[in-house]
Amino acid sequence: MSNNNNNNNQTHPPPSGTVNGNGVITPFHQCRLRVTPKSDHEPDCYDDLQSLEFSPLLFGSLERYLPLSVINTDRDVKVQYMRDILRGYAAENQRVHKHREYRKTIASNYQPLHKELYTMNPADFFVPSFLAAVNESTADSFRKIMVEPIPGVFTFEMLQPQFCDWFLSEVENFERWIHETKFRIMRPNTMNKFGAVLDDFGMETMLDKFMKDFISPISKVFFAEVGGCSLDDHHGYVVEYGVDRDTELGFHVDDSEVTLNVCVGRDFSGGDLFFKGVRCDNHVNSETLLNETMEYSQVPGHAVLHCGRHRHGARATTSGRRVNLIIWCKSSIFREMKKHQSDCSDWCGECKRIKKEKHRESINTTKLELLKRLRKATS
Numbered sequence: 001m002s003n004n005n006n007n008n009n010q011t012h013p014p015p016s017g018t019v020n021g022n023g024v025i026t027p028f029h030q031c032r033l034r035v036t037p038k039s040d041h042e043p044d045c046y047d048d049l050q051s052l053e054f055s056p057l058l059f060g061s062l063e064r065y066l067p068l069s070v071i072n073t074d075r076d077v078k079v080q081y082m083r084d085i086l087r088g089y090a091a092e093n094q095r096v097h098k099h100r101e102y103r104k105t106i107a108s109n110y111q112p113l114h115k116e117l118y119t120m121n122p123a124d125f126f127v128p129s130f131l132a133a134v135n136e137s138t139a140d141s142f143r144k145i146m147v148e149p150i151p152g153v154f155t156f157e158m159l160q161p162q163f164c165d166w167f168l169s170e171v172e173n174f175e176r177w178i179h180e181t182k183f184r185i186m187r188p189n190t191m192n193k194f195g196a197v198l199d200d201f202g203m204e205t206m207l208d209k210f211m212k213d214f215i216s217p218i219s220k221v222f223f224a225e226v227g228g229c230s231l232d233d234h235h236g237y238v239v240e241y242g243v244d245r246d247t248e249l250g251f252h253v254d255d256s257e258v259t260l261n262v263c264v265g266r267d268f269s270g271g272d273l274f275f276k277g278v279r280c281d282n283h284v285n286s287e288t289l290l291n292e293t294m295e296y297s298q299v300p301g302h303a304v305l306h307c308g309r310h311r312h313g314a315r316a317t318t319s320g321r322r323v324n325l326i327i328w329c330k331s332s333i334f335r336e337m338k339k340h341q342s343d344c345s346d347w348c349g350e351c352k353r354i355k356k357e358k359h360r361e362s363i364n365t366t367k368l369e370l371l372k373r374l375r376k377a378t379s
Helices: 056-063 075-109 128-136 139-145 161-181 205-223 332-338 350-379
Strands: 147-150 153-157 235-240 249-252 258-265 268-270 275-278 295-298 302-307 310-314 315-328
Touching: 056 075, 075 275, 128 139, 128 153, 139 153, 139 205, 147 295, 161 235, 161 258, 205 235, 205 258, 205 302, 205 315, 249 302, 268 350, 275 302, 275 350, 302 310
Parallel strands: none
Antiparallel strands: 147 153, 153 302, 235 315, 249 310, 258 302, 258 315, 268 315, 275 295, 275 310
């Protein structure tokens, strides 16, 4: 596909969207269809628009579900609106289909080295102290095995040495198979060039049980305000750090409500985690408060559990090779609720600071007003 650099001669279409009563254009991707159709509405006819990539009958059926701000507009506006929605669904279905085929290819060609990792066996996976705490599932039982260096960051021993050895061997087997077959895998995220998505390699069922039975009980106690009571999805992956791999990880937040990060080895230097406070979307880049910073030296078999919105990163791994198992735990309920949430002061450090400052200013204003009234009364 060639590029045309003569941009001055190009004609650009007007921005797509609907115009509300204030004359403001609302982008189509921000609008939704009605839950119930407007039964008394007579749709336009789309039979003459044969160039559409979707059936004209589909447009006629969909029109009754358009929001009131769109349903009585010109037909061209409605076509653009409905086409954008249908394209979105088509692209998502195509992505899901491709990912399903990608997983099938791996499942039919990759031979697991340690099949014990693919089925949850708590006694083989977890240290006894962790299992005892989960079995009781109270704040006291968890705090007996945990350290909380700063609010909202919990560290504790979690994985058996045998599990760590199996896991490291399986990761090496992943990499060997990838190298030998020249198979192009999807990396865990946009930040890591090394590692693999464990769900793609057949561990999805095991990791789902890992989240529901062993992360959720802790999250319900310590992360209820950020969706910890309703975790229903996960993204599990492994990352590798070393001089010949990724070396460090920059300051960021996770696409999760709760994140479990467990170091599984091996011998390495550096790689400390650092944390800089929990923030909502509006305050990700705000300043760090004095009581929000900490650094943590990673220990094989030991876990760090934190809110996904807790800003963090990893210092450079200066020698050896460090491998971490990471599970992003998500809550669809909390994400939907967050769309309608304007006050995040229950969990965002900056929102909390602003709220306290406004409260302080309100008290000072009230005091000044009372002083004025007293002076006026006594004068």
